[in-house]
Amino acid sequence: MDLKNITSEVCKVAIEGGAFLKRERLIFDKNKIEEKNSHDYVSYVDKETEKILVKKLAEILPQAGFITEEGTADYAQEDYYWVIDPLDGTTNYIQDYAPYCVSIALMNKGEFLIGVVYEVCRDECFYAWKDGGAYMNGKRISVSDTFQMNKAFAGLDLPYNDKTYKPVINHLLDSLYGKVSSVRFCGSAAMALCFVAIGRYDMWAEAFLKLWDFAAGALIVQEAGGKVSDFAGNAGFCDNHYIVASNNKLHSEIISLTSGYQDKLS
Template sequence: MNTAQIIDKAMVATEKAGAFLLESARKIQKSDIEVKGSNDFVTYVDKTAENMLLEELSSILPGSSFIAEESGISEKRGEFTWIIDPLDGTTNYIHHVPLYSISIGLMKGDELVGGIIYEPNAKEMFHAVKGEGAFLNNSKIAVTQNPKMADSLWATGFPYHQFEKLGEYMNFIAWSMQHTHGLRRLGSAAVDMAWVACGRLDGFFEFGLKPWDVAAGTILIEEAGGKVTDFSGGDKHIFNQELIASNPYIYEEFFKNFHEIFFRK
């Protein structure tokens, strides 16, 4: 079974988990919400959806390993590793804001080879396979070709527990508000990245992110022709908790201004 066939099967499992999220959204109660940390929540829905995915993905690739938001890192058992967020946008979900997603990345060794982001409210299934492009509901997608920050639309997320860089972050947000068409804060980093991949946004940046937030989005954007780095311009963004993603034409202008403002001494 090749990577494309693996991802096809995984999309079926993802759609089932998405149906569960939608069905459960109507039933969620305040008593179902657990607090993991400052502004960090989990519900039985996250846990059940993750267990559904673990079971299905294990059957697709027996012996594969997992890095998952709720259950953590499994023992390394084979060459393939699934990186899973069963509900990216839990805060939106518990407040009945209909924008959240399932995010699944697939690594072979240390290389991302596939990714899926599913936004069940809109029934939008994004997927990518290394070397084969990125797709939305099986139609090929691409990042924008806009080269100017002045004509761009970006997304970001606000830190919810790592506040030590909040001042620098807000300085750059203030600059962005004055030098772009605007910033959006959707509440799901995976959706932010999917929207960059399909050209709805020119770029996305955030810090404090986890591997399950960004793995699938990384391969989507790269296969759609975009560029993804950490804040230093390197390739440590999946495990380094910081990320810049954009079309390749606007990246340098963003990076220059971001560094001048965010790292100002």
């Protein structure tokens, strides 16, 4: 399988999906928003974008199944499968607030093969394939070389499970605010991971994520020289929903803040 060429084709699909998001944003109707769970929104745009992506990706790799956020396609235990988030950062999109993106990963029996994340607002396409490095708009990217916590630019995010996560975010903010260079909230897990991959963030953490939130971005971080784990520092982060990503140099520092909460969030 030529992963490099397939990645190139997937980038085109992601950009096409992003173009649809951009067009629809000009005429977006907030009255058509649905609430899946408390403060967890979906719109017709998410669903229609996903249909576009599924159709195009099925042409690239007909034997692959699909794991998608909006459930417009099926996974029947195929060895190869696409993992799709058609609009990561839906709340940002609703508010016309950057960033938001299309996220596509290809996996084989649990292994990441391809990751593509297209950020619509800045027209930035991040991508990677297994053992091929990480790129943004054709240029090789790598994580930062920051190794001091007081110089670190840290990213955090706020999952919808607010009551359960509140003690964690309070702990992380108390531990980081004023002790690192700065702390920011992104609103899109896929983009936050890409920010780590390109060195805009030195570290990032969030819980209660789904595979489609992090699959593409996680591979991009790893291929850019970074590290991704669960809150306890374990490499098998796909088995749960707690994700920590860093430039590798600061991973033990952020894990020291999150590890005590892994079991409490289960």
